[in-house]
Each structure stands twice: as C-alpha cells, then as structure tokens.
Amino acid sequence: MGAPPYHPELDPRVEALVTEVIGRVADKWTMIVLEALTQHAVLRFSELAKEVTGISQKMLTQTVRAMERDGLVIRTVRPVIPPHVDYRLTDLGHSLSEAFCGVWLWAEANVDRIEQARQDFDTRKIG
Amino acid sequence: MGAPPYHPELDPRVEALVTEVIGRVADKWTMIVLEALTQHAVLRFSELAKEVTGISQKMLTQTVRAMERDGLVIRTVRPVIPPHVDYRLTDLGHSLSEAFCGVWLWAEANVDRIEQARQDFDTRKIG
Numbered sequence A, B: 001m002g003a004p005p006y007h008p009e010l011d012p013r014v015e016a017l018v019t020e021v022i023g024r025v026a027d028k029w030t031m032i033v034l035e036a037l038t039q040h041a042v043l044r045f046s047e048l049a050k051e052v053t054g055i056s057q058k059m060l061t062q063t064v065r066a067m068e069r070d071g072l073v074i075r076t077v078r079p080v081i082p083p084h085v086d087y088r089l090t091d092l093g094h095s096l097s098e099a100f101c102g103v104w105l106w107a108e109a110n111v112d113r114i115e116q117a118r119q120d121f122d123t124r125k126i127g
Helices: A012-025 A028-040 A047-050 A057-068 A091-126 B014-024 B030-038 B045-051 B057-069 B091-126
Strands: A073-078 A084-089 B073-078 B083-090
Touching: A012 A028, A012 B030, A028 A057, A028 A091, A028 B014, A047 A057, A047 A073, A047 A084, A047 A091, A057 A073, A057 B091, A073 B073, A084 A091, A091 B057, A091 B091, B014 B045, B030 B045, B030 B057, B030 B083, B030 B091, B045 B057, B045 B083, B057 B073, B083 B091
Parallel strands: none
Antiparallel strands: A073 A084, B073 B083
C-alpha cells in the first residue's frame, strides 16, 4: 500500500505550485517526448515527429515549446544549409525522465492486468 | 543522465500497449485523483470533487470511470438512505500511485527551477 507519496498539508503554497507543475508535466505527449530524447540524446524536429507516433505537428510544436519554457528541453538552431533545429534534454529534463521511469516500468509490468480489467468492466456493463 | 528508462525495441507490440497505457494514466486529473485517494483511502464523489480543485463534475465523472475501467479504482454503491457512492484504490491503483510518487517528489523539488526557467524564457522572448 505504501505511505502517501506527498504531504500537501505541509505548505499550501507549495501544494498549489506542485499541482500546477504536475498538471504541466503529467501529460502523455510530454512523457513520450522525454522518452524519445532520453533514448536518442539529440533529435531534429522532423525526427522527433517520427518518434512520437500519432502526434500532430501543431501539438508537437506546442509540447516542445512548453518543455523549453519549463527548462526541460534545449532548442538549438543550427546555422547550416539548410538550417535546422534540434532538441536535447537539459539536466532538469533528464531528472524528470528518471522520475517518470517508474511509471513506464509500472505500465510495462501491468499491461495485462489493465487489459483484463477493461474486459471485465466492459462485460459487466453489457451483461 | 541515467540509462533510457524503457527499451521499446525489445517488443513492438508491448511498446504500443505501454504507450497506450501511459497515454491513459499520464494525465493530470488521474494523478490528482490517485493522490487524493492515497491520502484519504475512501472518498464519496462529492468529497473527491472537493479534493480535486478545479475539475468539472463532468471531467471528474469521466476520470473516475476510466480509472474504474482500467482497474485502478473500486466504485461502491452504498444502499443507505440517501444512497451514496464511494471510491477507493485497488492494489493496482496503489501501485500506480507509488510509481507516480517519484514525479510528485520531482515536482516538489524542482518548483523553483521551473519558475526560474519560465521567467528566463519569457524574458528572452520579450527582449
């Protein structure tokens, strides 16, 4: 069962900020971009778009921009011909990737249980 | 820096499922509901609505229903007068809450760095 992971009663100001930060980073696309940049170290925008299956160009642009603003990602414009932009994680981004690691491992370990739970739920709702 | 947290090249089928599961659970509201149920053990719908600041009734209904379907939450209808419904975590829900613990701790530890990064980013964009 484990102890509560976080104790917001300690400081309401910190609680509000933490909840806001969680709201920003606990996001499917942010996690998948973090994962891609953890594996590949440096990616151009077009390479990132290929790694993050199913994301629209607009959503990927918004996601990396928000991650840059939060200090998770460094965006570098390379003045070559043709010019290109590449992305890499900051130390802060790497530390978030490590924190999310437990969630990936959990998902990997529990895929079958979740599939089974969904089947059971759907059967109960139909039956 | 750390090693990549997950190695999807091992099995593309597992990769797709894990990414889908991450897409479901890496969600702000799911994390906050998990946190509230970790702290309070059992909550009625109305109590949960108070704990999860800023959520609409519709979004809370959708969130707890998806969590019930995924096997994270047990929903119990109490046949008292007036009847009420309460929610608690399953073992699977508790294990996800523990996996997310690292992300909460990360957010708590890095609130100041993120605030600073945002200020720097916004200053660069204006300047």
